[in-house]
Amino acid sequence: MTEFGAAIDLALGHAMVDDPKIVVFGEDTPLLRRELLVRFGPERVRPTPISESAFLGAAVGAALGGLRPVVEVQLVDFLMVGLSALVNEAAKIEAFSGGRWNVPIVVRATCGGGYGDAGQHEQALWGMLAGVPGLAVVVPSTPADAAGLMRASIENDGPVVFLEHKLLSRQWRDAMAGGRRESVTFDVPPDGADGPVLDPPPPVPLGSAIERRLGGDVTLISLGVGVHRCLSASEELGERGVECTVIDVRSVAPLDRAAIETAARRTGRVVAVDEDYTRGGLSGEIAAVVAEAGISARFARVTTEDTIPYARHLEDATLPNVDRIVSAVESLLD
Amino acid sequence: MTEFGAAIDLALGHAMVDDPKIVVFGEDTPLLRRELLVRFGPERVRPTPISESAFLGAAVGAALGGLRPVVEVQLVDFLMVGLSALVNEAAKIEAFSGGRWNVPIVVRATCGGGYGDAGQHEQALWGMLAGVPGLAVVVPSTPADAAGLMRASIENDGPVVFLEHKLLSRQWRDAMAGGRRESVTFDVPPDGADGPVLDPPPPVPLGSAIERRLGGDVTLISLGVGVHRCLSASEELGERGVECTVIDVRSVAPLDRAAIETAARRTGRVVAVDEDYTRGGLSGEIAAVVAEAGISARFARVTTEDTIPYARHLEDATLPNVDRIVSAVESLLD
Amino acid sequence: MKAPVPALELFHQMVRMRRFEEALSELWHQGRISGELHLGIGEEGIVAGVLDHLIEGDALALDHRPTPALVGRGTDLSLLALEMVGAETGLCRGHGGHMHLFDPERLAASSGIVGAAGPMACGFALSHQRLRPGRIAVAFSGESAINQGMMLESLNLAAVWELPVLFVVKDNGWAITTRSAEMTGGTLRKRAEGFGIAYTKVRGADVGAVWRAVGPMIDDLRRGRGPAMLHATCHRPSGHFEHDPLIRMVTSPREFAAESGPLTRSLADGSGGRIRDRIGGMRRVISTAAGMRVHLSKRRGDPVTRLEQTLDATAVARVRAAVEKEILSTLAEVGSP
Amino acid sequence: MKAPVPALELFHQMVRMRRFEEALSELWHQGRISGELHLGIGEEGIVAGVLDHLIEGDALALDHRPTPALVGRGTDLSLLALEMVGAETGLCRGHGGHMHLFDPERLAASSGIVGAAGPMACGFALSHQRLRPGRIAVAFSGESAINQGMMLESLNLAAVWELPVLFVVKDNGWAITTRSAEMTGGTLRKRAEGFGIAYTKVRGADVGAVWRAVGPMIDDLRRGRGPAMLHATCHRPSGHFEHDPLIRMVTSPREFAAESGPLTRSLADGSGGRIRDRIGGMRRVISTAAGMRVHLSKRRGDPVTRLEQTLDATAVARVRAAVEKEILSTLAEVGSP
Ligand SMILES: Cc1ncc(C[n+]2csc(CCOP(=O)(O)OP(=O)(O)O)c2C)c(N)n1
Ligand SMILES: Cc1ncc(C[n+]2csc(CCOP(=O)(O)OP(=O)(O)O)c2C)c(N)n1
Numbered sequence A, B: 001m002t003e004f005g006a007a008i009d010l011a012l013g014h015a016m017v018d019d020p021k022i023v024v025f026g027e028d029t030p031l032l033r034r035e036l037l038v039r040f041g042p043e044r045v046r047p048t049p050i051s052e053s054a055f056l057g058a059a060v061g062a063a064l065g066g067l068r069p070v071v072e073v074q075l076v077d078f079l080m081v082g083l084s085a086l087v088n089e090a091a092k093i094e095a096f097s098g099g100r101w102n103v104p105i106v107v108r109a110t111c112g113g114g115y116g117d118a119g120q121h122e123q124a125l126w127g128m129l130a131g132v133p134g135l136a137v138v139v140p141s142t143p144a145d146a147a148g149l150m151r152a153s154i155e156n157d158g159p160v161v162f163l164e165h166k167l168l169s170r171q172w173r174d175a176m177a178g179g180r181r182e183s184v185t186f187d188v189p190p191d192g193a194d195g196p197v198l199d200p201p202p203p204v205p206l207g208s209a210i211e212r213r214l215g216g217d218v219t220l221i222s223l224g225v226g227v228h229r230c231l232s233a234s235e236e237l238g239e240r241g242v243e244c245t246v247i248d249v250r251s252v253a254p255l256d257r258a259a260i261e262t263a264a265r266r267t268g269r270v271v272a273v274d275e276d277y278t279r280g281g282l283s284g285e286i287a288a289v290v291a292e293a294g295i296s297a298r299f300a301r302v303t304t305e306d307t308i309p310y311a312r313h314l315e316d317a318t319l320p321n322v323d324r325i326v327s328a329v330e331s332l333l334d
Numbered sequence C, D: 001m002k003a004p005v006p007a008l009e010l011f012h013q014m015v016r017m018r019r020f021e022e023a024l025s026e027l028w029h030q031g032r033i034s035g036e037l038h039l040g041i042g043e044e045g046i047v048a049g050v051l052d053h054l055i056e057g058d059a060l061a062l063d064h065r066p067t068p069a070l071v072g073r074g075t076d077l078s079l080l081a082l083e084m085v086g087a088e089t090g091l092c093r094g095h096g097g098h099m100h101l102f103d104p105e106r107l108a109a110s111s112g113i114v115g116a117a118g119p120m121a122c123g124f125a126l127s128h129q130r131l132r133p134g135r136i137a138v139a140f141s142g143e144s145a146i147n148q149g150m151m152l153e154s155l156n157l158a159a160v161w162e163l164p165v166l167f168v169v170k171d172n173g174w175a176i177t178t179r180s181a182e183m184t185g186g187t188l189r190k191r192a193e194g195f196g197i198a199y200t201k202v203r204g205a206d207v208g209a210v211w212r213a214v215g216p217m218i219d220d221l222r223r224g225r226g227p228a229m230l231h232a233t234c235h236r237p238s239g240h241f242e243h244d245p246l247i248r249m250v251t252s253p254r255e256f257a258a259e260s261g262p263l264t265r266s267l268a269d270g271s272g273g274r275i276r277d278r279i280g281g282m283r284r285v286i287s288t289a290a291g292m293r294v295h296l297s298k299r300r301g302d303p304v305t306r307l308e309q310t311l312d313a314t315a316v317a318r319v320r321a322a323v324e325k326e327i328l329s330t331l332a333e334v335g336s337p
């Protein structure tokens, strides 16, 4: 069994052995990625100032210069500080250069809530990023996918935002949530936090969804921690005779339209379970994919409607949870 | 008849007379808004350095301090440079303060393409902004709405991003597109560029869509320049006996769900015409609104799929146009 | 006109800040406060020394360590504590939490985005120019925030708009586990000069020195002489936030020993870099860890004990008792879980 | 070792840049080039003086005026011109256009986002450190870009990573219609010092002076002595971009007269500010307009004519003829509409 965060570093380590052009940088990286630092040396693993605009932009330049930077921004929320480097540079250069120049960077960041840090530090924001043509965005839900998607992200010739959910990664749970306190509990999905990972981890292609559960009545479509919430809800619903398919899209862009269409067609009912904001993009996109395919399916969403509040009980009600998923499914059943 | 950009300044001028707390700042503002400068003086209309992060953040602070800043960022693309001020501060403070503090700012920016400046200067990006809870986003399509929405945006107690399309505003068309050259032409919608505006202009409430045309076969949902493209397509389709309803949502957030639902229910066919990226948020959101309402409607989109290319003919094919709208409607007819 | 340092009042405020944050730390360990709790223990000398000069209408733009400033500015401790435990009766009705505290009556706003206090303070100051002449805005930040673009831009914006902003840089030398000096070119003094703003450096452990240094700066600010930077050193003995795992790793011998296995394996791993690189990597980990350990073990530079030693013992006891009472009654409001 | 200034070669490159951009201007007026065409006419002395020191493998991070640098660096003029007219056969297959020119073979990338050249150059330089030791990256920007956060951050990043970046600031004194000095605190020299990077100032109208100043700077960069800033003044007689309406307004008497109606009405409008404010507003409009008019009418400071006067007339004629031929054949490739 491998821990979620360790799985990512495992994949990263293999990639760094294979390709000396991979460099890793970000705030506090020397201690955060200390094993990689000791294994590959300070030239390949380095700290940055708190200057997201500059070091994200530098990642773009370094990629144009032939490196393959894996740049770590601690929280996806902080990407808002230097977003132009991604939206206006990284995402556009392949197109603007007429396909002659690529920007192979991986932006690694944590995302997500569920531990009471409030909405400036717990956002998902993957929909906003995935909306920009030229940017790929992946959100793994298990250690094996985390490793496999990291591998594929590094091998991808365009920019990829790789988001690890703080509830899944022990390192971040400990850091951001004070997770080693015995006095606090979080709803950490065990199969998301620890799981089997092959060594070396085989890549998981970007844009390939996976069916986590098969059932004929309703399709739940999700990613990251949401997948586990869907699986729990499916258990509960299964006991009542309602059978759910659970699709883990794994990558928000590219999005596996075929997988969504197939399941939607089969079940005729679709619930998008998205920790991102309701109008953040992904849950709407799922509705659009279904509708564009001419599938007439009943549809509901379980998403984050508002700014995430600080208090744990308010936060719990704001983020998608099992009860809300069950209710959403029920609303489509009668 | 009032010109689109003049209509906005008309509304702004009235608001500044009524409320001495309104201040206007941005790059080059003294010459860009020279009439307001001469009318209200240099304390209320001031230039900024090229420091979007600082002056957007300062707008937030000024609003907390009791002013009502109207801050001008020349292109919405440049908002990416200082987005954290909007996403992490402006949008969140009302919620974080438990509703005790508001951030009444208007961010005025141009948007949109159609004049060959390429995708780093022609983006729509309204979907990304509207996805963040706490941010309102408006995109007028006529001078009257431009004035009315500016009035309402200023009166709104939360942050509003006010986007004026460069094809509609003479000032920006002249500046960005060199529009006074006789050697160039743009597909400028005449009813969007000039139109009747009451003086003083009555506010147009945020979140209120308007039906621009009524027809029973298909509903076209759009905003900004897209509305005019939809109207042209409807003319063409009308000649062939296909009757379209055209809904101008006017504000992306809040979004007038009722208007979308009513029209979708009536026509059973919905085409979202959105100059923003396909996965940018709005077009997907329209599909979701329809599906969530339990309406079984056929659905298609006409959007910007890729990075907008520079060459005018490539750009024309990339942005939504009348031909693409007509084809999309036809695809839903058989 | 040289007023004497109001030592007892400064002491009182510092003890209130300290004791309140100690109580918060306990609540955090009890699991009643969630998330990353960043405390300002060790920064009280700076905060109290500055705040004592403020008047009604002055504004505060705070960073991820907002508590001491709010305590010193007079925000009700119960409202603060209730907010920390996520109560509906808290300052922000449980919606903001420790990094997002807002007190509109005191024009005090905070943000967990490093550098955000800069633009925020500029905005407050702009509103003062029109609505509250003579009032100032204070931006509190760490020293590493000075590398954040929006903060650098704010120094310039404040200079060219001639805004009454006091940029207070609380310099503990570290950004989480990164030595700030290693990631900062030039010096803060030269940075300030580079933007044309006034600069003063002071030892934050000496609240009286802070108080004396900041007085004339604020006078100038009120007179519209443009922005200024106060660079104040400090020592925060508990590191970045409550129970930071990286800090625990370097300070706890047991935890550091647990690291030695993986690190030794990485060092020995021939599939990695050249041995020179690997040794370089190991050296960096060890020197960072050692540097932090030494830094955190320092016990000098505490503004509270330092001032205490100069004060009359009965007065000190009286102050401490009053504060204890205030803290106890605050905790009573918060109750038990 | 003081090499003589390669005056004729510098002249040749400057004339190529100038004549190519004059041809672009014409194409723009003919409507064959779309959007905002920002030219570097007047900046050739800076660009040519720097580029002459570059070797293969050096990289260029360019701003919204990328053309002269690409011309000087050897990008095929036909590819450039075809790109400008949006041809499939252009440098970027018609997808990039004048503000987004990319030449991967020469490691040259541009961006229309003010300040973006800073981080981009840092990235190139980082790749040099690992892949092309001894090579440098040059960031070209305007002087007002120095207030953009990402540029300020890059100065620091380059300093602390000891990157071989030459920040070339082309200072024409204006950002569109805003006087840069009015929006910039401190001085560029002090800014550079504030980040701990080397600084040299030079008159860009004197290409020889640029060439001489930049030589030792680049030598130091190649030896790994960290980043440096070259601050070069220049005069761009045609303003911000082709036919900027604001500039037309201030330079064309007819257009300015057309403004006087609305402005006078605004001044007279009692519903607005106090009369003092309104007069202040009018004063600002007029002083900005007058300042720009004077600025734009200046005819000194042209690097091409200045150097030309010092050169042998036959050599000049030979260069000019060769460039004319190159431009004509380029235009022939572009054809007519
Ligand atoms: C934009 C942004 N980047 C990164 C972080 C994560 N972060 C929080 S505090 C901190 C260190 C700040 O160092 P300093 O400014 O010295 O303040 P200190 O914590 O020492 O008081 C970092 C990197 C953040 N909150 N915001
Ligand atoms: C982030 C950003 N903000 C604003 C602009 C609009 N803009 C383009 S050029 C320019 C002025 C730049 O002035 P300077 O740096 O002096 O360069 P110059 O144009 O004089 O060469 C501005 C404001 C932009 N392109 N990018």
Ligand SMILES: [Mg+2]
Binding pocket: C142, C143, C144, C170, C171, C172, C173, C174, C175, C176, C180
């Ligand atoms: Mg610090």
Ligand SMILES: [Mg+2]
Binding pocket: D142, D143, D144, D170, D171, D172, D173, D174, D175, D176, D180
């Ligand atoms: Mg300039």
